Amino acid sequence: MSDHDHSHGSGKTLLFALVFTTGFALVEVVGGLWSGSLALLSDAGHMLTDSLSLGVGAFAAWLAAKPASRKHSFGLQRAEVLGALFNVIFMFAVIAYIVYEAIRRMADPPEVIGGAVLLIGGLGLLVNITVAWVLMRGEQTMNVRGALLHVMGDLLGSVAALAAGTIIYLGGPLIADPLLSLFVSLLILVSAGRLLREVTRVLMEGVPRDVDAREVGGALAEVEGVRAVHDMHIWSLSSNNYALAAHVDLDRMGRWEQTLPRLQAILRERFGIAHSTLQPEDAAIRRACDAHPDCGTNNTDERP
Known part of the structure; x- marks a missing residue:
């Protein structure tokens, strides 16, 4: 039907x-x-x-x-x-x-x-x-x-x-x-x-009552090639229509085209989240950035 x-x-x-x-x-x-x-x-x-x-x-x-x-x-x-x-x-x-x-x-x-x-x-x-x-x-x-x-x-x-x-x-x-x-x-x-x-x-843009944010993040992080999920926001557009936005750290950026449909399918089929915006990020660059506190805070291009 x-x-x-x-x-x-x-x-x-x-x-x-x-x-x-x-x-x-x-x-x-x-x-x-x-x-x-x-x-x-x-x-x-x-x-x-x-x-x-x-x-x-x-x-x-x-x-x-x-x-x-x-x-x-x-x-x-x-x-x-x-x-x-x-x-x-x-x-x-x-x-x-x-x-x-x-x-x-x-x-x-x-x-x-x-x-x-x-x-x-x-x-x-x-x-x-x-x-x-x-x-x-x-x-x-x-x-x-x-x-x-x-x-x-x-x-x-x-x-x-x-x-x-x-x-x-x-x-x-x-x-x-x-x-x-x-x-x-x-x-x-x-x-x-x-x-x-x-x-x-x-x-108040709260997480829907029947959705566990930690469970959603864990399910996405289990997908092959995904290292971590962060800056995740889940909210309701209406009583039965949910939306999600998140950053996804990847082992290989080149595999994003294959990874994205799998992530969207998990959100749609397991959690009823039909509207999702996922931003891919290179996990290696993020790790290097995390090791330097000033990373991303100073965008000045200093050259000798």
């Missing part, structure tokens, strides 16, 4: 998840306002943040697919990161509203229609189970795995709303609703924190 077919398949899966999740989040908003349940509204907020993540991710993926230009030599791959940053800010705003409203309601819990919360929370649980099942059966790209993680959080949120509805329906304390909504806001906070950590890593 080609890369286009893979992206097309995962795109259809994500589109299904987006439509289904957004549709039911709107149902929960209406149900939460009607029943007076903050647990339903907070679960709706959680589902809407996930829908927004899917939507922004899909739009950013479309932008990232655009070719490089004179103004953007790497293309628009970082659009995905900016989209994720927008999602994080939106998530924190939702958390702040839920926490504020929950604390206010704890002091004076309003009446909640337990039966309505029970019904909509139960339907939400079925929706999330369906979406999770579709995502697990779909093409397992990074975007799909991320969406699945969000849906699992939604599923727990639906369980919280269902629990609140059950407690109130059976005559339990009304404070259960704002307490369980705080639990859902904690789920959103965990997701937002994880996403912010990833965004910060990319923006």
Whole structure:
């Protein structure tokens, strides 16, 4: 199956998840306002943040697919990161509203229609189970795995709303609703924190989480004819597109044409680094240079 077919398949899966999740989040908003349940509204907020993540991710993926230009030599791959940053800010705003409203309601819990919360929370649980099942059966790209993680959080949120509805329906304390909504806001906070950590890593040009820089350097140094690898930098262009730049010390400069494809194949196949810039250097010259501290610091050509 080609890369286009893979992206097309995962795109259809994500589109299904987006439509289904957004549709039911709107149902929960209406149900939460009607029943007076903050647990339903907070679960709706959680589902809407996930829908927004899917939507922004899909739009950013479309932008990232655009070719490089004179103004953007790497293309628009970082659009995905900016989209994720927008999602994080939106998530924190939702958390702040839920926490504020929950604390206010704890002091004076309003009446909640337990039966309505029970019904909509139960339907939400079925929706999330369906979406999770579709995502697990779909093409397992990074975007799909991320969406699945969000849906699992939604599923727990639906369980919280269902629990609140059950407690109130059976005559339990009304404070259960704002307490369980705080639990859902904690789920959103965990997701937002994880996403912010990833965004910060990319923006700070950090080494991707699933790449070990020492392992990469060691693998390159094992190639025949390579003496050492130094001045190596690894960073993320987007969540699934990595880049590397490094200097490579060679026994024989004349064999660089044969060595370069082998190094690039290791980076691509073992570490998923498709964009690499490798600069060859003569190991003998470098050793001689290392033996003289002033080597390279004074470029004046002194002749008698």
